[in-house]
Structure formats: structure tokens, C-alpha cells
Amino acid sequence: MLLRQEDPKPTIPFLMGAIGVVFGDIGTSPLYTIKDCLSESPYGHDFSMIMGILSLIFWSITTVVSLKYICFVLRADNNGEGGILSLLSLSMRGASDKTKKYLFGIGMIGAALFYGDAVITPAISVLSAVEGLTVVSPSFTNYIVPVASIILIILFLIQQKGTETIGNLFGPAMTLWFLVIGSLGIYQIIQTPQIIEALNPWYAYQFFHDHGPHSLAILGSVVLAITGAEALYTDLGHFGKSVIRRAWLFMVFPCLLLNYFGQGALLLTHPEAASNPFFFLVPAWATLPLVIVATTATVIASQAVISGIFSMTWQAVQLGYLPRLRVDHTSRKTIGHVFVPTMNWSLLFMALILVILFKSSTALASAYGMAVTGIMVITTFLTSYLALNNWGWGWWKVVPIFGIFLIIDITYFSVNLMKFTEGGWIPLVIGIFLWAIMTTWKKGRDILNNQIHQSGRTLLNFIKNIEQDPPLRIPGNAVYLSSTPDNEPLSLTINLKHNKVLHEKVVFLSIITKDIPRVYHSEKILIDDLGHDIYQVIYYVGFTETPNIPNLFEKCDELGLHLSLQDTTFFMSRGIPVASTTPHLPAWREHLFIWLAKNAMNATEFYKIPYKRVLELGIRLKL
Structure with missing residues (x-):
């Protein structure tokens, strides 16, 4: 008989804790998503371009996050726990030995890619916020890398305080962040309400029709709007599905859409803001305060994937996929809040290297999408297998639902392959390295036993x-x-x-x-x-x-x-x-x-x- 962890009640403290830990990554994506999309365009930033990008962002967030993860993937909880290894364990129950072998290989690839994602997330999030200093004054350009490095060091130093303590600290700050970005978006939408027409998927179709092959490169940047979606599932054990769903639907989702559409509204009337549309949402005097708020938010944004890595590493050690590592439990009240020193310092070291090598969030964005989309493909595949074999769903139900999700995920993964030489190889190299470690350790232990x-x-x-x-x-x-x-x-x-x-x-x-x-x-x-x-x-x-x-x-x-x-x-x-x-x-x-x-x-x-x-x-x- 299984011991099921009760889903925490969606109280205000829990909701704010989830907002602080789970949604930081996806919540700061407005900082760089539209900017990177426009940087990929060889054309001018015309009406069709802006409306098409906004339409793609809206439907991507709605389909991938609100439908796939919130409605379906969160159902695949392993007695209260989430993440790729929990999903793998669920999928392998009752499977034949041959099927388990294939499922294990697929699951290990997903776990390895998540480590690659965890390295890139802190680097790109912090860089994107600190780059706001260049809007204040171009003379700050040379300070971006040193400031970002110092912030990353501080972020990883406080990890030993634990997810619960960090959530209590970060929750109110991220709640304020979402209210701020939502308000900025509302102001611009009121100025140019025509942007709301981008909700029509016709603009997404027209975007591909007008821009041909070049639209694929831009589509690879649109995926940045849904980075962090996997954290909703990975951090399931910290807060529970009810808390995560309510925080997303009633706070995070609407505020994100308001800000994206606010940036689009700004660009329709001020196309010169394309260099950094997020920070041009405010007048010049408010840019520096917004940079400070954004920097605080991006520090918090990294927390979602970092806490997810700690949870997954602990699970991997317990399941025999990784050697024994020191794991510190940081909460006396809640199971699952852990700190893994080895992973913490490894992530810090690699994040600093990426910041020093790439120097900008736009350059690093090419590496980001590869890991994220790869994980999404594997999550969709394993969840569909689980629905078919464990939930009792028939093919008639699995194929149309997960088939659509899989087409979307594979499309995003494919367009990100185009950026392989520009940095997309980084998460794959990290993933291959971790995959080799996990599969070798599992195989070696099996041989000795x-x-x-x-x-x-x-x-x-x-x-x-x-x-x-x-x-x-x-x-x-x-x-x-x-x-x-x-x-x-x-x-x-x-x-x-x-x-x-x-x-x-x-x-x-x-x-x-x-x-x-x-x-x-x-x-x-x-x-x-x-x-x-x-x-x-x-x-x-x-x-x-x-x-x-x-x-x-x-x-x-x-x-x-x-x-x-x-x-x-x-x-x-x-x-x-x-x-x-x-x-x-x-x-x-x-x-x-x-x-x-x-x-x-x-x-x-x-x-x-x-x-x-x-x-x-x-x-x-x-x-």
C-alpha cells in the first residue's frame, strides 16, 4: 500500500510560496522572449510580424502550459511527487522487461536534458535583467558580465537555507513582480487596444505565410515564452497540484499575457523600442528601478529549476541512478525540501562559465531552447504512454490529445536544431555527459549485484x-x-x-x-x-x-x-x-x-x- 502525501491546501502562504519558487523561470521570460524573436527577423518589425509573434506566444502558452502541463501532465503525480524520474517510475510499472529497457533509456535522456536546462536558466535569466542597465546608459555595457556573475554567486550561496525559507522570502517578491509586469502591460494595451486582435490564430498563420522559411528561426525564439513549464511538474512535490494550478490560472498566466501584449502594443506605435521592448515599457526615469526589480525577479526565477534539480538528484540517488551524494533536508515540516551541495556548486561553476563565454542573453538563447524542447518531447511521450497503459485511456482518446501536443513539441525541437552550432550543442553535451554517468552507474551496479x-x-x-x-x-x-x-x-x-x-x-x-x-x-x-x-x-x-x-x-x-x-x-x-x-x-x-x-x-x-x-x-x- 502506498503512502500518499496530501495535496497542500491552497492557502495564501502556499500560493505565494509556489509563485516564488515554481513560476520564477517562466515568469521572467517576457524580459527576453520578444526581444530575441525580433532579433531573428531579417525584415522590419511591421504590423504582420508583431501580431504574428504575439499570436504564436499566446497560443503556445495556452496549449503547452495551460492545457498540456496544467490539465494533463500534473495528473501524472507519483503519490504527490513530480518530475521526469517520477514519471519514469510510473511508466515502468507493469511494463515488460523489454519495454522497461526502452522507457529507462528515454527517461534518462529527459533527466540529463533537465540538468542541461538547469545550467542555462540561471545564466540567461540574470543576464537578461542586468542588460537593462544598457537602456539606462550604454556606458554600463562593460559591467553586465561582472554584475551578473556576482548575483549568481549570491544566489547559489543562499541555497543551503532551503526551498521553504527561500519560498517564504521570494513569494512576496515574485507576487509583486507579476503585479508590476501585468500593470505595465495593461497601460500599453489601453493606449493601443488593437493588439488584442492578436488573440486570433489567423495572425499566426499569416505570419508563416508572409515570412516563409525565416519564420522558423523566429519560431525557435517563441519557445522561450514557455521555458520553465517543466518546473510546474518537477516542483509538484513541494507545493501540490492544486496550489500550482490556482497560482498559474489566477495570477501568473494573466499577468504574463498582459505584459506580452503590452510589449506588442508598444512596438506597434514605437518600433524603435525593439532593441529591448520590456524596459521601454516605462519612461526613462523608471528604467533603473525596473532593472532592480527585474534583477531581483530573475534571481528568483532561477530558483524553480535549481530546487527541481535538487529534488531530481535526490530521487536519482535513491533509485540507484546516481552514486550516493550528500543530501541535506532543509524542512522539518515538508518532505521533499532538500539541498544537494555537489549539484549546487557544479551548477554555479557552469553558469558562470556560460555568462563569461556568451556575455548576453540573446547569444545564450540559442542554447536554451534545445534543452527545454527536448524535455517537453520526452514528457509528452511518457505521459501519453502512462495514459494509455495506466490510466485506462483508449487510443481514440490518447492519439488526438497527446498527438497534438507531440506535434507542437517536435516542431519546436526541430526549429531549435537549426541553432545547434550557435550554442544549441551546449545542453546536449551536458545531457550526454549526465546520461553517460546515470546509465553507467545503473548498469555497473546491476552487474555487481x-x-x-x-x-x-x-x-x-x-x-x-x-x-x-x-x-x-x-x-x-x-x-x-x-x-x-x-x-x-x-x-x-x-x-x-x-x-x-x-x-x-x-x-x-x-x-x-x-x-x-x-x-x-x-x-x-x-x-x-x-x-x-x-x-x-x-x-x-x-x-x-x-x-x-x-x-x-x-x-x-x-x-x-x-x-x-x-x-x-x-x-x-x-x-x-x-x-x-x-x-x-x-x-x-x-x-x-x-x-x-x-x-x-x-x-x-x-x-x-x-x-x-x-x-x-x-x-x-x-x-
Whole structure:
């Protein structure tokens, strides 16, 4: 039975927290979307161009975000959790082994691309806001990169405070941001109400008709209006679908549309504002205050994807797709608020490199769309597979609904391929690197576990040997950790071989991560009395839970297995993979796995076991 996290009630604090964390990325897209669209145009910024771009932006946001993500993708919650790995876990349930293999490969590509997106988002968001200084005065141009770099460093330094604290801080600021951009848009729309006609999809059609092949390059920039949509799903576990839906429909969505149409209205009467239409929405005296507000908003904008990366990394570690990493829980009230130092500093380092290399948001926009559209294609595919196989939808319902979404996503991905040489290769390189790490780690662990399983040293045979040839028993308790419940732990094999003794009470402990976020407390622990004061304990955790061995002792005591932590020694085997003369992996994967294993977080620290109670035994395992 699954433990379902209750959907948080859509109270004002929760709504503002969601606005601060989830919608920052998509909420700051007006800073650069129309500007980048116009920069791709080889023609003048005529009426047809502006109305067509506005129409495309409106229908893209409505179709992709309001319909696909809000109405359908958010339904694919894995007991309250979202994100590409949660979606992958849901899709793989009940699938055949062959199908699981393909689904796993697709899901890993999506997860890897999300890491690529997470690197670019902070860089382009902060750059786009700081560039407003050039509207104040062209003399500020040389200060854009240094100022953006300092802001990024501050952003990543405060991440250790946790998503909950940051949400409480950022929520009111982003609420103000949306009210400001919505108000600026309303003012311009009142001046030129004709812009509302862009709601008619005919203008989008006419745009393609009038501008031919060049319209494809501009379409690749239109996708910037929906960047951040994946964060709505990835951060589902932080706020719940009800909160996210209401915040989007009643605050974020209308304010975004008002600002986009306000920029369009401005351009109809002042085409010279095309260099940076967002900042020209205000008179000259208000530009600097708007730059400050926009910079604050873009700092917050990066939070959506950063918190999403932390959540996904934690899930990947628990599911065995990444080596053990340090994960700090930052909220005592809400499950899922985590901080992953390794990812935090890695993202900061790569974001700084992008800022220094590209120097402008327009140059970086080419790299941005590739990752975003790739993730969207995979999310649509996996959700459609889930609807067909798990939701009980028929082909007659899946094909027309998700077929339309898939056509849109593939179209956006295809036009962004045109920008591959201009920077689109960056998220793909990052994605390939992360994909190689995750698939290699999963494959390497499977190989080692299979070798242990095929060794023939089962718990059943161990008990029979104990009965036939009882070893010397010594006082105290011994806990042997094992990744395969049916097999004799390697640490026990080594200990018996060298010391010829067994503690008076022995526990074989296996920690099993299930493909669900949380497990009921009543179903977390399974205790099996094997006789001779030997017990097997299986500790089940969800992929959003962190096992805590000292807490496990308390729960075992409640179930009748009395163990004193002070009288217990933990025996752990540290498998040291080494190259094999007959490897099961290609040479590059073999060396990568060995390197990952050496740098993985120590199991003692990961499981929060007191160091003084641990005896670690190393064993060399050939791949």
C-alpha cells in the first residue's frame, strides 16, 4: 500500500510560496522572449510580424502550459511527487522487461536534458535583467558580465537555507513582480487596444505565410515564452497540484499575457523600442528601478529549476541512478525540501562559465531552447504512454490529445536544431555527459549485484551451514548490511573466513528503495526470524525518503526485535570495482564506473550510522 502525501491546501502562504519558487523561470521570460524573436527577423518589425509573434506566444502558452502541463501532465503525480524520474517510475510499472529497457533509456535522456536546462536558466535569466542597465546608459555595457556573475554567486550561496525559507522570502517578491509586469502591460494595451486582435490564430498563420522559411528561426525564439513549464511538474512535490494550478490560472498566466501584449502594443506605435521592448515599457526615469526589480525577479526565477534539480538528484540517488551524494533536508515540516551541495556548486561553476563565454542573453538563447524542447518531447511521450497503459485511456482518446501536443513539441525541437552550432550543442553535451554517468552507474551496479547473486551464497545455505557446523558465538549484536536480501552479505563472508566467530545476535539488514515516493510506516519494516538468534530485516523506503539507521532501531524495538545501539557493531562491505580481463562494460564505461564508485559518499555517513560502531571490510570486485 502506498503512502500518499496530501495535496497542500491552497492557502495564501502556499500560493505565494509556489509563485516564488515554481513560476520564477517562466515568469521572467517576457524580459527576453520578444526581444530575441525580433532579433531573428531579417525584415522590419511591421504590423504582420508583431501580431504574428504575439499570436504564436499566446497560443503556445495556452496549449503547452495551460492545457498540456496544467490539465494533463500534473495528473501524472507519483503519490504527490513530480518530475521526469517520477514519471519514469510510473511508466515502468507493469511494463515488460523489454519495454522497461526502452522507457529507462528515454527517461534518462529527459533527466540529463533537465540538468542541461538547469545550467542555462540561471545564466540567461540574470543576464537578461542586468542588460537593462544598457537602456539606462550604454556606458554600463562593460559591467553586465561582472554584475551578473556576482548575483549568481549570491544566489547559489543562499541555497543551503532551503526551498521553504527561500519560498517564504521570494513569494512576496515574485507576487509583486507579476503585479508590476501585468500593470505595465495593461497601460500599453489601453493606449493601443488593437493588439488584442492578436488573440486570433489567423495572425499566426499569416505570419508563416508572409515570412516563409525565416519564420522558423523566429519560431525557435517563441519557445522561450514557455521555458520553465517543466518546473510546474518537477516542483509538484513541494507545493501540490492544486496550489500550482490556482497560482498559474489566477495570477501568473494573466499577468504574463498582459505584459506580452503590452510589449506588442508598444512596438506597434514605437518600433524603435525593439532593441529591448520590456524596459521601454516605462519612461526613462523608471528604467533603473525596473532593472532592480527585474534583477531581483530573475534571481528568483532561477530558483524553480535549481530546487527541481535538487529534488531530481535526490530521487536519482535513491533509485540507484546516481552514486550516493550528500543530501541535506532543509524542512522539518515538508518532505521533499532538500539541498544537494555537489549539484549546487557544479551548477554555479557552469553558469558562470556560460555568462563569461556568451556575455548576453540573446547569444545564450540559442542554447536554451534545445534543452527545454527536448524535455517537453520526452514528457509528452511518457505521459501519453502512462495514459494509455495506466490510466485506462483508449487510443481514440490518447492519439488526438497527446498527438497534438507531440506535434507542437517536435516542431519546436526541430526549429531549435537549426541553432545547434550557435550554442544549441551546449545542453546536449551536458545531457550526454549526465546520461553517460546515470546509465553507467545503473548498469555497473546491476552487474555487481548479479555477480553477488550468482555466487550461490544464499541466506538459506548460510543457515544450513550454521546448523551443521555452529561457529563460536561472542557477546554483542552484529548488523550486516546487504544490497541483496536473499544473499549472504559479503561482509559476513569475509568476517567468518578470517575471524571464525559470530555474534550472539545477528541481523541481516537490507535497505530497499521502492519506485514510489513514500511507504506507509506500518509497511516500512519486515522482520524475519531465521532461528539461532539470526534475523533478517528489510527496510523499505520511498525514493523521496532518506533511510536513518538509528531511527530504524527504535522501530525494530517496537516490533519485538530489541537491539541496543551501544552493543551493536555494523559490518559493511565496500565493494571496490576493478577492471576485468573479460569486462561486461565497454572500456570507457568500466573506467567511469570505477571512478564514480571511488568518489561516492561513504555508506556510513549516508545512512547516518555512528562511526564508532562501524567495521568496514573492503573487497575487490571485477567488472
